[in-house]
Amino acid sequence: MKEFAFIFRHSNIDTFHPSPEQMQERMNWLASIVAQNKLVDRGNTLSPFEGNAKTVIKQDLITDGPFTEIKEFITGYLVVRAQSIEEAIEVALANPIIKSGGSIEVREIIKRY
Amino acid sequence: MQKHQELLPHLFRQEYAKIIAVLCRQFGILHIEVAEDIASEAFLKAADHWALNGTPENPCAWLYTVAKNKAKDHLKHISIFENKVQYDLISLMPDNEFGFEFNEQIIADSTLAMIFAVCNPLNSKEGQICLALQILCGFSVEEIADALLSKKETIKKRLLRARAILRNGAFEIKPLKESDISSRLNIVLKTLYLLFNEGYFSKSNNKLIRKDLCLEALRLNLALTEHELTNTPNVNALLSLMCYQSSRLDARTDNGGEKIVFNEQDKKLWDDDLIHKGNYYLVCAFTGDSASTYHLEAAIAYWHTTNDKDKWHHILDLYNQLIGINSSSSIALNRLFAVFNINGIDAAIAEAEFLDIKKNNYYHQLLAFLYTKKNPSKALKHYEQAISITRSKIERQMLRKKMLALQIENNQQPIVLGLRTNIQYDDPVTGSSTLSSVS
Numbered sequence: 001m002k003e004f005a006f007i008f009r010h011s012n013i014d015t016f017h018p019s020p021e022q023m024q025e026r027m028n029w030l031a032s033i034v035a036q037n038k039l040v041d042r043g044n045t046l047s048p049f050e051g052n053a054k055t056v057i058k059q060d061l062i063t064d065g066p067f068t069e070i071k072e073f074i075t076g077y078l079v080v081r082a083q084s085i086e087e088a089i090e091v092a093l094a095n096p097i098i099k100s101g102g103s104i105e106v107r108e109i110i111k112r113y
Numbered sequence: 114m115q116k117h118q119e120l121l122p123h124l125f126r127q128e129y130a131k132i133i134a135v136l137c138r139q140f141g142i143l144h145i146e147v148a149e150d151i152a153s154e155a156f157l158k159a160a161d162h163w164a165l166n167g168t169p170e171n172p173c174a175w176l177y178t179v180a181k182n183k184a185k186d187h188l189k190h191i192s193i194f195e196n197k198v199q200y201d202l203i204s205l206m207p208d209n210e211f212g213f214e215f216n217e218q219i220i221a222d223s224t225l226a227m228i229f230a231v232c233n234p235l236n237s238k239e240g241q242i243c244l245a246l247q248i249l250c251g252f253s254v255e256e257i258a259d260a261l262l263s264k265k266e267t268i269k270k271r272l273l274r275a276r277a278i279l280r281n282g283a284f285e286i287k288p289l290k291e292s293d294i295s296s297r298l299n300i301v302l303k304t305l306y307l308l309f310n311e312g313y314f315s316k317s318n319n320k321l322i323r324k325d326l327c328l329e330a331l332r333l334n335l336a337l338t339e340h341e342l343t344n345t346p347n348v349n350a351l352l353s354l355m356c357y358q359s360s361r362l363d364a365r366t367d368n369g370g371e372k373i374v375f376n377e378q379d380k381k382l383w384d385d386d387l388i389h390k391g392n393y394y395l396v397c398a399f400t401g402d403s404a405s406t407y408h409l410e411a412a413i414a415y416w417h418t419t420n421d422k423d424k425w426h427h428i429l430d431l432y433n434q435l436i437g438i439n440s441s442s443s444i445a446l447n448r449l450f451a452v453f454n455i456n457g458i459d460a461a462i463a464e465a466e467f468l469d470i471k472k473n474n475y476y477h478q479l480l481a482f483l484y485t486k487k488n489p490s491k492a493l494k495h496y497e498q499a500i501s502i503t504r505s506k507i508e509r510q511m512l513r514k515k516m517l518a519l520q521i522e523n524n525q526q527p528i529v530l531g532l533r534t535n536i537q538y539d540d541p542v543t544g545s546s547t548l549s550s551v552s
Contacts, residue, residue: 024389031392032419034399035412036427042399 043078
């Protein structure tokens, strides 16, 4: 079994706060991962809001960001277990974020230690 | 005066147990009878007083105040008339004036401790369930007897034994310590599981009381998640399981109390809200490593709520894991149903031959179901055997109906089986049924 990080990206700041229905859809998706024993780490949500997010480049170069106006900002991550990247993609495709114009980056985890 | 007459029974269910828990915090569990008398007196007084003067603005606070005053009177009384033992009891109390305070925190702590006190491993599981219903849920002996389909005398005896053990256990009604939790949480969960089962699989004809049992188990389980120390993955997994199962409570029996099997249920009657709650607690139950039987059963119940194309594969996979931990007959039978859904009738029948549970009525029901198309006369034989084993009148009626339908379908002369009258059986607590079963 391999592990894959799912990195969630939204394209619209308005969809960051889900409606109760969207929340239920997400929860249902997550429950299906748990029920398949494929969840490795529940991960976290990352705040995209100004003042809570900075990009650190060097001492004098700390920028605001991510910029939610650029239509691609990371809002969270989690880790799933799957046989292959194809299986992981199938799991990702069922996530409701896909319907709302967001995307999921699927990356196999390489364990260094 | 209609209003208080409706309100009081409702309040009784909710508040009677809380008042006893808080009073026991001061009196000690040894004197639980005193606490119960005081709580009952408070409700009696409410019935009289509210009928004359109307319902007070805050009925709970009113009941608490009366209980508090009666508790103080009781202590005053024994301190005057009795010996040093009771004197010591009073001097133990940190502050006599505020000793019987009812606030949210004290009620929550005392209720939680009371759950742990009732779930004493020294008591039989039947005893624990009766005690839980009486002390934690405010059920009367009649209601318990009705819910468990037992005689009142049996319940009374069982309660007497259970209460003696409870008193001698000297479990303190105080904020729980970590050691209490680690030593008893599993037993608490097992009792709540059985309590829920008792409602969910009850043979009682009283639909309302069955639902009450399930909701009480849910309520107590919810109380565990609301407390930091008891909000563990297993507690969440069991709560998730109960939510999923409860979502089908209205769909799984018809108005006459007859069971409707999973495949024939009206899915519109499933309670979506409870399914969403089940999802939420299932995610909360996630640990990252080992899974308890509650996790596995909750995951199975999750798949039953979906239309996923692979759901039966997931369900069989989960049953294969579950049967490694708990090889009870109901799990074996439910697993067999999953085998049937994936590998077909012949595979399921072949596996059934290896099961050594020929005295189990559900075994015969399942085989009757499997043989229905393949070999109707064998199916009829299994129905007959199921009918001769079951102790439930409703179930017998349902099985007879199915037999009759099968006979008509196959142009056979209906066989009239000897009718048995409605016998009240003593001990319906099987403990072997599992919540994940397909019903």
